[in-house]
Amino acid sequence: MISRRRFLNQSAALGATAFAAGFAAPGARAASASGQTTLTGTLFDLMIGRAQVGVDGRTSDAVLVNGSFPAPLLRWREGEEVTINVMNHLDEDTSIHWHGLLLPAGMDGVPGVSFQGIHPLETFTYRFPVKQAGTYWYHSHSGFQEQIGHYGPIIIDPKGADPVHYDREHVIMLGDWVHGSPEKLFRTLKRSSEAFNFQKRTLGDFVADARAAGLGEAISERAMWAGMRMSATDIADVTGAVYAYLVNGHGPGDNWTGLFTPGERVRLRIINASAMTIFNLRIPGLAMTVVQSDGVNVEPVDTDEIQIGVAETYDVIIRPADQAYTLFAETIDRSGFARATLSPKPGMSADIPALRARPVLSMRDMGMTHAGHGAAVAEMDHMSMSHGAPAAAEVRDHPHPAGVSVDMDMTGMDHDAAGMGMDHNSMSHGAHAAEVQAHHHPTGVGVDMIATTPANRLADRGTGLETVDHRVLTYTQLRSLEDNPDRRAPGREIEIHLTGNMSRYMWSFDGVKFSEVREPILFHEGERLRLTLVNDTMMNHPIHLHGMYFDVVTGDYANKPRKHTILVKPGEKMSLDVTADSPGEWAFHCHLMYHMAAGMMQTVRVHAMKGGDRQPADDHEGHGAPPEHSGHGDHQ
């Protein structure tokens, strides 16, 4: 094992003594057996500074918290109030966003949205009550600092007994690492979006396909993709060609190792802290029982493989025997992997599986049904496409630059508190329904395709895992352990399209980049609403809303899975119910860092309601009639 090197390149303002004293004082500090720094208590001092980090024997520049990579584990207790002083020793602004935490909007840590950011040599004090328990994480929301080390885990112990029983726990923080500047990486993507893809289809692949499926079929399939100017192998924008993949800051060669005693129930708190990488995670020889996702306990589900989107978390229980295991996190495009070892003794290791063949996207990923093949291809050319494509019956014409707001037909609504018996069920659940999707958003320069017949894919396995011969976790397998706190039916629906232009590397919501956005998406405090997302691109996007949970509409359940980040599959249309209980302005974005940087971001403004206008949840079980607001969707 290559020893890891870490140096601090500190300015005079940050001497080593001051540095050590700075974070040792308020919170008790303990280094776990796995080498992770843990800070506990209610008062924390965090220092953001430049440093260097070694990954698999190669050293490069980093931005670290307290000189630790990943940043120190913050261990809190539900019900307490925490105070965190964040000192900026960089020569640029920084920030910390507490990913997944429900807190006052001003404490959310997004520069330009919740506060002004933390300027060089300034200290910002975060203070908020800890209302949740579970596994979360924190990271910079400034520039590309998150890519180069500015992220760390949070564990919040429950106030009462933990419904999850375990003898030992390990944090598994997945990451991607670039030896070099993330700014340069982004510029390369803007100049040539496929620059890192070395798994394209070649002439040899064409010959093989022609042999397997016939020449005519191979030509017609290639012609379809070429006709749309799309790539069937555009699975990940940034690949193993430039990234090293990490577990707890360790490259595959560094082999982070977590110990256990055979027979123990070991809880793995898995956090995908990557900038751009969706992983397929498995532990060959061990089943995983999923007990929590995004900090919310779920009914236990046994599985063998989890596709984990950027910023998602999964807690799993494993029961290892007396042997070493490889925790294998293969990238979604199979261009590389992160790896760690779980073993009863240090120094052991297990076989590392081979990377599987990279997947090829399908019609379903284009948001098309197979039936509409030829016609759909012709329709993809936006130069000739009319914007008012035939509207689906339920979706009323409601032009809106920041999300199509659709008032629901309340007459058909089931008044059962948990009932979702509205006309929209076919849209939310009907993977079979091939409705023609309306597109009320701009489809100009920034949009290179639209999903003509998107499908609900919450029950689908993730990209590339469709046919693997073991269990794969799907969103519909997740059920919140507790009933959702707000079981009102949504009073209205907002439809938002995930849009992009791969070759120009432009990404947006509803065809409008954040740089062009003039109005936030408006929620009204107290309302229950449905956010329907339509993925008009051929990539998976981990969509994250700050400050409020998504109750994922996997079905007609009172215990829908609750997520702070959800992976929206290519060509998918799915719905998320949200309770707008937190006034203020909140970031809403794709958690692929370079998609966000290219414009795939918006804000949600939860408009504070005065006492009489509020909709406390208990007054509105099953009714959900929204207050009348002349401003709905009228954003001119």
Added chain:
Amino acid sequence: MTAAPAGIPRGAAAFAAAFLAASPAFSQEVIDPEATAAVRAHIQGHHGGGALTYVEGERFEYQSNEGDPLFLFDAQGYYGGDFNKLWLKTEGEYDFSADRFEEAEVQALYSRAIGSFWDLQAGVRHDFAPFADRTYGVIGVQGLSSYLFEIDAAAFVSGHGDVTARIEAEYEILLTQRLILQPRAELNFALQDVPAQEIGAGLSAAEAGLRLRYEFRREFAPYVGVSWARSVGDTADFTRAAGEDPSKLSFVAGVRFWF
């Protein structure tokens, strides 16, 4: 107020300030609303509003040119955001034996994205050789056509009102992830005879090439290939009259790069 980066409409800042500071309730929801609003436009600009430079040496190559070797250069680059760019192009041939430029031109264009895959470009072209100090107005389109052909098509209007046009198309065939075969075609047209430049009306010249490159990095790829050029019709007659062969076959070797 922090200066908005290039490409950010000025309105964004005013809007941000207005909507963040508007509600007094926000004082509890935003820390220091005025300061937050002040950085808002800057932050938004960093999410999709940036500008960048791009330089591409498409063809930097030696051409055998049937015993009369040439150096050919064909480069372009831009500075700008997603919608508006300043685009520069240059192309020319240097004749080693004659020790002079056979052709040399520079174009400066404003480029506007008009569709998902197309830019409309307009500006000026200036030639330094073979006929020095000629300037043209340019209008053209550049982009990616259906079935993945890279297209650059432009019309040129000289000071005398003569109209010529040029269309270039390129395609890529991946033999492996790094070994790439690139067919290329170029057609030149004239709306009328331009005797001063030895061009006849109609299709005046055609060029076809096949280059095999190896991308050590995507950004750097040496190549070898063949290029065949032919002048056509009246233009060919002009060429013959000048004692030259209207058809030329070259073996080429060069490098393609971008950054």
